[in-house]
Amino acid sequence: MNFDRIEPSPGQESVWDYPRPPRLEQSTKHVKIVFNQVTIADTRRAQRVLETSHPPYYYISPEDIQMQYLHKSSRGSWCEWKGQAGYYTVTVGEKEVADAAWFYPNPVPAFEAIRDYVAFYPRLMDACYVDGELVQAQEGIFYGGWITKDIVGPFKGGIGTWGW
Template identity: 30%
Template sequence: MTDLEELGKKLTTEGPHKVEGTPRRVRGLLGGGYVFDTTAARYVWEHPYYPYFYIPKTAFEKGALEKLDSSTKSYWLAKLSIAGKSTDRVLVFEDAGPLKDLVRIEVSALGLKSTHFTFSASNEGLDGWFVEDEKLLGTHPKDPYKRVECIPSSREIRIEVDGVVLAKSSQNIFLFETMLRPRYYLATTSVNWEFLSESKTTSYCPYKGMANYYNIKVNGKKIDDAIWYYRYPTAESALIAGRLCFYNEKADVFVDGVKEEK
């Protein structure tokens, strides 16, 4: 629980990066039941990268939150229980400025690899978030200020590792995501499959869906999880379905012959 205590201390001394209200209906699923159902959730940016939902204490059933640690007046660790299932990945804020009377609950990250920055990789937490009637993917909600664009492009993309060409394509989908570098999704027929092997890794992105991965092996060197793809992406990212994306940071990527920085 040390990481939660450190987060509580950081947020109560330095404050969050930003806090905003949202009119969205937010529900949390745990053990087959909803532990809260509210239209008064707050977006809290613990850091600049993405927000997290914080829930008012009044949105929970009486007695659902059990205090585990009350060593500070500003926040305490808690256990949340419903229908025979519980999680102790809970922070409750008492007197902490903009976080006063708000509750932070983690979402389970069991078996997931995050494609974004994360504070923790807890395997126990909420079973899922629902915003209105949509179940969110990943461990944090979508940023209301973030946009994903999928645009077809005939600019040539060439992928190399150690000078070996792994893929070459001029029929691509360029994915532009606010605050992140562009990613290039190539057709499966443009890839040299002899260098690829399946990975067991999966990850969830709130904006794109569940990703699967491939490893690369070139000249005896193996690069794990160097390629990802989405079998069934979200509606906003539908154009990338089935296409392969090479990690710019793990391979040499050339756009119209110009090598990108890693």
């Protein structure tokens, strides 16, 4: 990947300072997800995954999600760091989006803290917020990172970032 790293200003983080393999950390930031005018998730106790070149992924406890709107799908995927993932379709009223969120039912020991926690693709939700700020979705259909004003890149997933 050919890129110019953006130097973070005070109070910002560069995704190029995040570790590989990724690190899991607790977050007390207010995370809120809205779909079809319904708040389907609202928490101040998310888990945040930080990985080189990616904006953070937020994982939310099922206790802080309106789980009646999530239905397991048949999709699965494999993460070299976290293990086998399952997916949820999100349905609120007549609006539905398949495979809009993912979870790890049996993560590797380093990621045990996110067992059954759910991460949402912000590009598939109507709005995702971190401390009241509307999140920008990481580019690319495979990625689900959350970009806020305190995160700088460039980020993997945009044009010209494949194959690095």
